[in-house]
Amino acid sequence: MNKKKKWNNTLKDKSLLGLRKNYLNDFRNKNEFYELIFYIKGWTKSDCFVYENDSFGEEDIKKFLELKEQLKTKPMSYVVKSSWFYGLNFFVDERVLIPRSETELIVDNIVRDKKNYDNYLDLCTGSGCIPIALSKYKTFKEIMAIDISSDALEVAKINCDKMESNIIFVEGDFLEPVLKLKRKFNLVTANPPYIDVNDKHVEDLVKNNEPHLALYAPEDGTMFYRKLFEEFYNIIDVTKPFKLISEFGFQQKEQIESLFYKSEIKYKINFSKDLAGHWRYFVIEN
Numbered sequence: 388m389n390k391k392k393k394w395n396n397t398l399k400d401k402s403l404l405g406l407r408k409n410y411l412n413d414f415r416n417k418n419e420f421y422e423l424i425f426y427i428k429g430w431t432k433s434d435c436f437v438y439e440n441d442s443f444g445e446e447d448i449k450k451f452l453e454l455k456e457q458l459k460t461k462p463m464s465y466v467v468k469s470s471w472f473y474g475l476n477f478f479v480d481e482r483v484l485i486p487r488s489e490t491e492l493i494v495d496n497i498v499r500d501k502k503n504y505d506n507y508l509d510l511c512t513g514s515g516c517i518p519i520a521l522s523k524y525k526t527f528k529e530i531m532a533i534d535i536s537s538d539a540l541e542v543a544k545i546n547c548d549k550m551e552s553n554i555i556f557v558e559g560d561f562l563e564p565v566l567k568l569k570r571k572f573n574l575v576t577a578n579p580p581y582i583d584v585n586d587k588h589v590e591d592l593v594k595n596n597e598p599h600l601a602l603y604a605p606e607d608g609t610m611f612y613r614k615l616f617e618e619f620y621n622i623i624d625v626t627k628p629f630k631l632i633s634e635f636g637f638q639q640k641e642q643i644e645s646l647f648y649k650s651e652i653k654y655k656i657n658f659s660k661d662l663a664g665h666w667r668y669f670v671i672e673n
């Protein structure tokens with residue numbers, strides 16, 4: 388008899404309360420225990436109170452133990468194949484970065500912005516979380532989203548269909564497709580990879596699971612900002628209301644300022660902090 392089966396049979400109380408008593412301490416935190424239960428049973432928080440004494444079936448217990456095991460080395464979002472972002476539930480797997488709560492601030496900034504923008508470009512789209520969330524709150528004539536990873540774009544398209552958004556996805560290297568097409572946009576959002584390739588402080592859970600293409604960038608992690616500033620006038624339509632907004636690493640403000648002041652851009656740059664008080668994104672607008 389294998390080890391998992393043995394646990395299963397020795398688990399006397401097969402209800403939620405029983406699972407909680409036996410296994411809660413195996414989880415990184417209480418939320419992860421419940422998230423697994425929601426995923427397996429399709430329950431809500433209140434269902435957990437209503438059904439807390441009901442016995443789980445053999446299959447559910449087996450699944451619970453298997454997924455609990457996976458959680459030892461994998462982030463929850465990859466185990467349950469979903470992640471919440473700006474109130475929407477996105478499909479995610481190992482092909483894309485798990486959307487982060489800091490990134491919601493970019494969406495929120497634009498949602499609160501009274502200006503309207505015709506054409507919208509999202510760079511480094513990953514799961515598509517930024518343009519898809521924005522498309523639920525703002526109307527654009529066109530939304531284009533670029534990523535170099537065809538794998539990531541497959542996930543973005545799944546989310547686009549799931550959320551019934553209308554986005555043109557383009558596979559390509561950062562600004563190259565836009566420069567090639569000689570297209571300019573009024574709104575540009577970006578959350579590029581920005582971790583220095585030599586950074587030794589990246590959490591194991593992140594480093595061992597999330598795509599390195601989504602994490603690391605050359606030039607101390609600032610290469611994409613340099614490119615953005617260099618090509619600013621070739622990608623932004625400054626004849627109309629415009630906004631360029633991008634996330635960056637919490638220790639990169641000074642490097643970004645220095646790149647900005649060396650550039651030809653004649654507009655102001657404003658920096659904003661995240662909820663933890665770290666500098667997190669910049670905005671250039673007219």
Ligand SMILES: C[S@@+](CC[C@H](N)C(=O)[O-])C[C@H]1O[C@@H](n2cnc3c(N)ncnc32)[C@H](O)[C@@H]1O
Nearest residue numbers: 486511512513534535536560561578579580601
């Ligand atoms: C930090 S993730 C951001 C994903 C998503 N926008 C989000 O906020 O969750 C960066 C994304 O940039 C993509 N990427 C990396 N290098 C790129 C490049 N040269 N051109 C376009 N996309 C790139 C990666 O594939 C990844 O999906």
